[in-house]
Amino acid sequence: MSASGALLHVDHVTVSFHIGSFIAGGRLMAVNDVSFSLDADRPEIFAIAGESGSGKTTLARVLLHDLDPTQGKVLFEGRDLATIKSRRDAMEFMRKVQPVFQNPFETFSPLRRVEDYLFETAIQFGRAKNRRDAAPIVDEALRLVGLSLDEVRQRYPHELSGGQIQRVSVARALIPKPHLILADEPVSMVDASLRMAIVNLFKKLRDEQKVSVIYITHDLATAYYISDRIAIMLRGYVVESGPVEKVLDNPLHPYTQLLQESVPRPTASEREQWAKHIELGTMEVKEYGRIGCKYAGRCPHVMDVCKQTDPPDVEVEGRTVKCYLYLDDAR
Numbered sequence: 001m002s003a004s005g006a007l008l009h010v011d012h013v014t015v016s017f018h019i020g021s022f023i024a025g026g027r028l029m030a031v032n033d034v035s036f037s038l039d040a041d042r043p044e045i046f047a048i049a050g051e052s053g054s055g056k057t058t059l060a061r062v063l064l065h066d067l068d069p070t071q072g073k074v075l076f077e078g079r080d081l082a083t084i085k086s087r088r089d090a091m092e093f094m095r096k097v098q099p100v101f102q103n104p105f106e107t108f109s110p111l112r113r114v115e116d117y118l119f120e121t122a123i124q125f126g127r128a129k130n131r132r133d134a135a136p137i138v139d140e141a142l143r144l145v146g147l148s149l150d151e152v153r154q155r156y157p158h159e160l161s162g163g164q165i166q167r168v169s170v171a172r173a174l175i176p177k178p179h180l181i182l183a184d185e186p187v188s189m190v191d192a193s194l195r196m197a198i199v200n201l202f203k204k205l206r207d208e209q210k211v212s213v214i215y216i217t218h219d220l221a222t223a224y225y226i227s228d229r230i231a232i233m234l235r236g237y238v239v240e241s242g243p244v245e246k247v248l249d250n251p252l253h254p255y256t257q258l259l260q261e262s263v264p265r266p267t268a269s270e271r272e273q274w275a276k277h278i279e280l281g282t283m284e285v286k287e288y289g290r291i292g293c294k295y296a297g298r299c300p301h302v303m304d305v306c307k308q309t310d311p312p313d314v315e316v317e318g319r320t321v322k323c324y325l326y327l328d329d330a331r
């Protein structure tokens, strides 16, 4: 697949932030040399998974053209996001790439009826001239997520359940008929019992609406069920990426192995255990500041070389893994 024929082409993207800490030399590479592509002809669900503080949201901001990369570039449908300057081009980009955020209650003001957002989106992106024309469009989008305009009419956000309101935010994202949905932890605030129903919507959208989805999550269980491919992020780096069955059924990177062991099945207690794994606190800046592999301090297989130089990206068994252990297996 050539870069220009791709839906999305992420080309060696790095984002460096200035921070006060001396441990990391005053600089934190929140996203570090990340590359991947989504095919324009084959819609897919691409998961980006990793603990909190791995750089997932920073990468999402770059993909949404909300933040410029320090190095590298992003092409969407062949166009370098850095060349989007005019309001018109920005609107056209926003129409095609729609976000779904973690907290639906931040997306929707408590003082406004949720339908107002939906009508507004339809009009703003030129799908309708007025509310009357917008009504069938809004209803259609709501039906795609298992709701209807009649069900949400006159309702304020607090009158809907967490699951319902997150469905409404997916419906809102669908109104402009996007080519890509970028969902950043869309179910982390939704009750565990409702998560699968919501992430399954992404599958349905991929299959029926031909929309590609970037699904950002720290929950490997849902990623496993809905994604086609997955990239595992650790402290700015993608440490392993490939087809989801390969990466999660048989993880090669020691970090993916740790993550995968912590979520064999999506039961409540295992989710809790998983949540514990992601609370790292001060370890975070220390790991970002580490020379060589960011996982070296926790890795059971650590070798001297891991602490000296960044590990290479090795192609092995149908995926890419950033780890010295597999250098001899490279093919």
Ligand SMILES: Nc1ncnc2c1ncn2[C@@H]1O[C@H](COP(=O)(O)OP(=O)(O)O)[C@@H](O)[C@H]1O
Binding pocket: 017, 018, 019, 028, 030, 050, 051, 052, 053, 054, 055, 056, 057, 058, 059, 284
């Ligand atoms: N604007 C910023 N300035 C400085 N540091 C930031 C900024 N945004 C994020 N970071 C840092 O970058 C790292 C990655 O954050 P983030 O992308 O939010 O990770 P995730 O979404 O995986 O939890 C964290 O250490 C975070 O504190």
Ligand SMILES: [Mg+2]
Binding pocket: 053, 056, 057, 058, 185
């Ligand atoms: Mg985040």
